[in-house]
Amino acid sequence: MEERGISVLFLPVSSTLEYLTGLSREIPNPTEDDRPGDWVSGMYLGLNAGPVIVEPRMGSAHMERQVAGKDWISELYVLGEPEDYSGVLTRLVGEMRGDSNGAIALGQRAWTNTAIDMLKAAPDAELVNAHEFLGPMRMVKDDGEREAMRRAVAVVDNAYEDILAQLRLGMTSREITWIIDRILYGHGADGVSFHTSVYIGGAASGDGNVFENTSNRVLGRDCTVAFDFGALLDGYCSDFGRTVFTGEPSEERRRVYDLVISAQAAAIEAMKDGQITAAQLDRVARSIIEDSGHGPAFIHRLGHAIGKDVHEPPFLLEGDDTLLQTGMFFTIEPSVVMDDGAFIRVEDVVMVTPEGGENLNRTGHELRVLEL
Amino acid sequence: MEERGISVLFLPVSSTLEYLTGLSREIPNPTEDDRPGDWVSGMYLGLNAGPVIVEPRMGSAHMERQVAGKDWISELYVLGEPEDYSGVLTRLVGEMRGDSNGAIALGQRAWTNTAIDMLKAAPDAELVNAHEFLGPMRMVKDDGEREAMRRAVAVVDNAYEDILAQLRLGMTSREITWIIDRILYGHGADGVSFHTSVYIGGAASGDGNVFENTSNRVLGRDCTVAFDFGALLDGYCSDFGRTVFTGEPSEERRRVYDLVISAQAAAIEAMKDGQITAAQLDRVARSIIEDSGHGPAFIHRLGHAIGKDVHEPPFLLEGDDTLLQTGMFFTIEPSVVMDDGAFIRVEDVVMVTPEGGENLNRTGHELRVLEL
Numbered sequence: 001m002e003e004r005g006i007s008v009l010f011l012p013v014s015s016t017l018e019y020l021t022g023l024s025r026e027i028p029n030p031t032e033d034d035r036p037g038d039w040v041s042g043m044y045l046g047l048n049a050g051p052v053i054v055e056p057r058m059g060s061a062h063m064e065r066q067v068a069g070k071d072w073i074s075e076l077y078v079l080g081e082p083e084d085y086s087g088v089l090t091r092l093v094g095e096m097r098g099d100s101n102g103a104i105a106l107g108q109r110a111w112t113n114t115a116i117d118m119l120k121a122a123p124d125a126e127l128v129n130a131h132e133f134l135g136p137m138r139m140v141k142d143d144g145e146r147e148a149m150r151r152a153v154a155v156v157d158n159a160y161e162d163i164l165a166q167l168r169l170g171m172t173s174r175e176i177t178w179i180i181d182r183i184l185y186g187h188g189a190d191g192v193s194f195h196t197s198v199y200i201g202g203a204a205s206g207d208g209n210v211f212e213n214t215s216n217r218v219l220g221r222d223c224t225v226a227f228d229f230g231a232l233l234d235g236y237c238s239d240f241g242r243t244v245f246t247g248e249p250s251e252e253r254r255r256v257y258d259l260v261i262s263a264q265a266a267a268i269e270a271m272k273d274g275q276i277t278a279a280q281l282d283r284v285a286r287s288i289i290e291d292s293g294h295g296p297a298f299i300h301r302l303g304h305a306i307g308k309d310v311h312e313p314p315f316l317l318e319g320d321d322t323l324l325q326t327g328m329f330f331t332i333e334p335s336v337v338m339d340d341g342a343f344i345r346v347e348d349v350v351m352v353t354p355e356g357g358e359n360l361n362r363t364g365h366e367l368r369v370l371e372l
Numbered sequence: 373m374e375e376r377g378i379s380v381l382f383l384p385v386s387s388t389l390e391y392l393t394g395l396s397r398e399i400p401n402p403t404e405d406d407r408p409g410d411w412v413s414g415m416y417l418g419l420n421a422g423p424v425i426v427e428p429r430m431g432s433a434h435m436e437r438q439v440a441g442k443d444w445i446s447e448l449y450v451l452g453e454p455e456d457y458s459g460v461l462t463r464l465v466g467e468m469r470g471d472s473n474g475a476i477a478l479g480q481r482a483w484t485n486t487a488i489d490m491l492k493a494a495p496d497a498e499l500v501n502a503h504e505f506l507g508p509m510r511m512v513k514d515d516g517e518r519e520a521m522r523r524a525v526a527v528v529d530n531a532y533e534d535i536l537a538q539l540r541l542g543m544t545s546r547e548i549t550w551i552i553d554r555i556l557y558g559h560g561a562d563g564v565s566f567h568t569s570v571y572i573g574g575a576a577s578g579d580g581n582v583f584e585n586t587s588n589r590v591l592g593r594d595c596t597v598a599f600d601f602g603a604l605l606d607g608y609c610s611d612f613g614r615t616v617f618t619g620e621p622s623e624e625r626r627r628v629y630d631l632v633i634s635a636q637a638a639a640i641e642a643m644k645d646g647q648i649t650a651a652q653l654d655r656v657a658r659s660i661i662e663d664s665g666h667g668p669a670f671i672h673r674l675g676h677a678i679g680k681d682v683h684e685p686p687f688l689l690e691g692d693d694t695l696l697q698t699g700m701f702f703t704i705e706p707s708v709v710m711d712d713g714a715f716i717r718v719e720d721v722v723m724v725t726p727e728g729g730e731n732l733n734r735t736g737h738e739l740r741v742l743e744l
Contacts, residue, residue, distance in 0.1 A: 015404055029566040030399045031681040032387055032481055032503070036673075036689070039480070058672055061583060081673060082691025108411070108485055109404055112478040113501050115487040129485050131404065174557065182550060194401040211433060300430055301408075301453060309403040317408070319454025 001047055007102030008093055009130060010118070012042040012110050013055075015308040016134050018235055021073075023053065023066050025235075025308075027191065035059065037079040039111035040089040046096030050074055054088060057081055086117045093121040105130035135313050139305060140327040146351065148236040149307070149329055152193075153349050153360040155231035156240040159187045160363050163227070164244065167219065169372045173198040174215040177229075184231050193230035193237035193310040200225055202253075202342030210343040219372075222247040224342040226335070230310055237310040239331050240361065241347025244368045254367065256294065256336050256344050261365045263288040263334040267302060268350050271324055271332075271357030278320040285334045294336045303331035306349060328352045329360075373419055379474030380465055381502055382490070384414040384482050385427075387680040388506050390607055393445075395425065395438050397607075397680075399563065407431065409451040411483035412461040418468030422446055426460060429453055458489045465493040477502035507685050511677060512699040518723065520608040521679070521701055524565075525721050525732040527603035528612040531559045532735050535599070536616065539591065541744045545570040546587040549601075556603050565602035565609035565682040572597055574625075574714030582715040591744075594619035596714040598707070602682055609682040611703050612733065613719025616740045626739065628666065628708050628716050633737045635660040635706040639674060640722050643696055643704075643729030650692040657706045666708045675703040678721055700724045701732075 001009060011017040018025045021043065028034065035041075035056040045051040052075045055063040060078045067076045077092075079085065093104070104118050108131040115127060141149060162183045167176065177196040184192060200217040201210035201224045219225065223246045230239035249257065263285040270276055270284045282302040289298045301317035304310075306329050314322035316330060324330075328351070335345035346365060350357040373381060383389040390397045393415065400406065407413075407428040417423040424447045427435040432450045439448045449464075451457065465476070476490050480503035487499060513521060534555045539548065549568040556564060572589040573582035573596045582589075591597065595618045602611035621629065635657040642648055642656045654674040661670045673689035678701050686694035688702060696702075700723070707717035718737060722729040 025402075027402045027567070029682065030397075030563075031566065031683045032479075033507075033676075033681060033683045033685060035683075036687065061581070081689050106484040107404075108483050110484045112480045112482045112487055112499070113503075115484055116499050116501055119499065127484070127488050127491065129488055131485075135405075178550065178554060185546065191402075194403060195399070209433070304405075309405060310401065311403045311405045311407075313405060315408065317453050 001105070004133065005102045006105045006128065007047060007100035007125070008096045008104045009045040010042060010104065010110060010114065011107040011130065012114075014107055014109055016107055016131070016138075017043055019138055019308055020134070021051070023063070036081050037083060037085040037088070039113040040085045040117070041079065042107070042110070044092045044096050046098065047100065048098065049096050052077060052092055054079060054092070086120070089114070089117045090121040093118060097122060101125070103128045107131065138307055138312060139314065139322075140325055141307060141329060142327070145236065145307065146327065148234050149238075149349065149351075150360055152231055152233040152236045152238040155184060155187045155189050155233055156229065156238045157362045159183045160240070160242070162186075164368075164370065167225070167370060167372060169219055169221065169246070171219045172215070173200050173217045173219075176219070180227070180229050184229065187231075189231035189233055191232040193232045193239060196229040198225065198227055199343050199345075202338065202340050210337060210341055219246065224253070224344055226343050226345045228345070228347065235308055237306055237308065238349055239306055239310050239347060240349070241333055241345050242363065243344045243346065244370050246370050246372055248369060249367070253338065253342055253344070256338055256342070257367050259289060259292050259294065260334050260336055260344050260346055264332050264346050264348070267332050267334070268348070268357035268359055271330070271350060271352045273326040273352055273354045274323060276324050278314040278316050278322045278324065279318050281324065282316045282318060285332070289334060289336065297336045297338065298334060299337060300335070303333045303347075305330055324352045326352050326354060332357070373477070376505065377474045378477045378500065379419060379472035379497070380468040380476045381417040382414060382476065382482060382486065383479040383502065384486075386479055386481060388479055388503070388510075389415055391510055391680055392506070393423070395435070408453050409455060409457040409460070411485040412457045412489070413451065414479070414482070416464045416468050418470065419472065420470065421468050424449060424464055426451060426464070458492070461486070461489045462493040465490060469494060473497070475500045479503065510679055510684060511686065511694075512697055513679060513701060514699070517608065517679065518699065520606050521610075521721065521723070522732055524603055524605040524608045524610040527556060527559045527561050527605055528601065528610045529734045531555045531603075532612070532614065534558075536740075536742065539597070539742060539744060541591055541593065541618070543591045544587070545572050545589045548591070552599070552601050556601065559603075561603035561605055563604040565604045565611060568601040570597065570599055571715050571717075574710065574712050582709065582713055591618065596625070596716060598715050598717045600717070600719065607680055609678055609680065610721055611678055611682050611719060612721070612735075613705055613717050614735065615716045615718065616742050618742050618744055620741060621739070625710065625714055625716070628710055628714070629739050631661060631664050631666065632706050632708055632716050632718055636704050636718050636720070639704050639706070640720070640729035640731055643702070643722060643724045645698040645724055645726045646695060648696050650686040650688050650694045650696065651690050653696065654688045654690060657704070661706060661708065669708045669710065670706060671709060672707070675705045675719075677702055696724045698724050698726060704729070
């Protein structure tokens with residue numbers, strides 16, 4: 001903060017706060033308003049003061065338990081109902097800032113109200129996005145984080161065969177996502193790292209674009225079923241993808257399946273410490289798919305970094321020139337959408353090492369035809 | 373906007389944008405970063421320009437379908453990967469603002485990056501929180517919204533008996549939440565309006581605070597089971613609560629059950645157009661519970677407005693002096709935590725009318741003992 005001329009750092013309850021303090025994130029409800037004072041809750045840190053944790057009264061018992069024993073937290077302030085919430089923010093910013101005129105750094109998901117109140121509390125202060133320097137701090141995982149990533153990845157590997165065993169013709173994609181989530185919890189997940197997705201494509205009957213009506217597509221014969229799910233465990237995320245066939249695939253589908261797997265393998269091999277950028281890695285896989293004529297059918301980035309959040313920078317796409325380093329974790333997830341509606345995709349979590357990528361997933365890449 | 377001196381309104385994809393435009397919200401993934409450029413995506417509206425909708429390329433097909441046919445949208449701009457996202461924002465703010473020096477209003481959940489980029493694009497502009505004037509616009513529901521609220525409430529009423537029929541001794545609270553969510557979808561819900569909660573309290577064996585370890589408590593005999601769940605349907609939310617007993621309740625539990633139901637009934641009766649404020653309504657129910665000696669055991673607000681979001685202003689708590697008007701919808705949800713660990717709670721969605729509250733829920737309030 002001193003180097004960057006920052007006088008106050010404010011982080012809402014978030015994965016970034018969890019990374020810096022161990023205070024666990026929450027999975028927010030999908031509502032604009034939730035608890036009174038939510039927009040001033042989080043951590044306030046000055047150069048020579050704090051951190052002070054502010055928490056709304058509803059749910060504060062959980063935070064009280066977490067703060068207990070952390071002597072380096074100078075105060076837990078529980079918000080009343082009602083209270084002058086902007087006044088609490090103004091007071092704390094004043095205390096943290098003292099007579100400094102440095103910038104105020106905010107977590108990227110702080111509310112608009114928070115930014116506005118910060119400008120009122122310190123009209124001369126520049127606002128800066130704390131994610132610009134905290135995001136890069138999270139890129140290279142330390143030894144403890146690497147072990148946590150292995151455990152989160154093991155959950156999906158362990159769950160996968162159980163999931164396949166429960167598939168039945170006639171199930172909808174939404175029913176399959178419920179089955180997946182229950183099995184993930186059964187294998188110890190604390191939660192899912194993102195909304196579980198199941199893409200049923202390429203039915204013989206035809207059923208439009210595989211990305212439309214994704215929840216209510218029905219598992220039939222001669223479909224492709226592309227899974228995309230991940231577990232949250234001990235604050236770290238996995239993200240996993242495989243595609244299975246419900247009926248003997250056509251030669252063209254086999255060819256595309258092999259192509260996607262080869263593109264992934266080439267990318268994994270290229271993930272050597274200090275020798276390739278995020279954008280260059282995307283090119284490695286993309287050029288293989290382009291050379292086969294399927295370039296326009298690979299419609300998304302090759303992957304993304306993963307850790308406490310399922311999607312973290314760097315991103316494997318044109319324009320991201322971050323140099324890969326040992327201990328960075330990425331998803332490698334090429335895919336091809338076929339003209340017959342099939343959607344073939346694979347995804348693993350891979351760590352950069354001096355010798356190339358180390359695939360953390362143990363689930364194999366062989367083509368699977370389910371007998372349903 | 374003109375009255376308030378606002379030159380540009382920016383709203384992220386959200387319930388508020390859905391309210392104003394019909395463009396549907398999305399349920400965000402629990403990750404700080406998601407798609408490239410997410411922080412500049414949403415609606416840009418000037419006094420004499422726009423609206424322009426900006427959408428990241430991943431997932432843009434859904435937005436393209438929604439924008440089609442809406443001639444009043446001047447442009448849908450799909451973000452590239454990569455692109456100068458801040459540059460897109462700067463260009464659009466310039467186009468919307470023209471030579472005005474008015475304020476820039478931001479939706480309350482816009483990102484920090486958005487606020488910072490707005491200040492860079494228009495350094496002289498004041499930032500204001502658009503929720504301060506858009507929130508109140510949403511308080512009184514029009515006829516179409518009232519019908520939508522009835523439909524969302526009907527989903528939970530229709531689901532409730534099916535849920536009770538599936539309860540078994542030995543289930544965990546998490547297993548019960550899965551059952552509830554599946555049944556809600558089975559009754560037509562588009563989603564859940566918030567994370568489904570099941571509070572198992574007061575087991576004869578004792579099991580600590582009912583709000584600790586909430587996911588893994590086991591349904592046993594002589595428990596209280598307090599449900600809290602809601603459906604999202606056609607963009608509107610329900611929010612529902614009942615408490616059932618797994619064994620004949622003690623006299624004290626019966627007394628508290630009746631108390632909670634009476635406190636709710638008194639509040640519903642008092643919800644007359646123009647005759648009571650949000651804070652006064654909270655007092656109506658709270659004073660009944662206080663008079664019985666259980667005041668400190670009613671640990672939260674009486675309720676909240678509900679509509680497109682499950683939690684909307686006004687809030688039924690001390691300090692909220694909004695006058696109730698016909699067509700406002702509130703949850704009325706008193707509760708008591710008992711010394712024996714039982715947790716007794718009821719919740720209905722109620723509309724303010726000239727004659728008092730109209731309860732939209734049809735599920736009865738009689739004490740239910742489940743034979744499991």
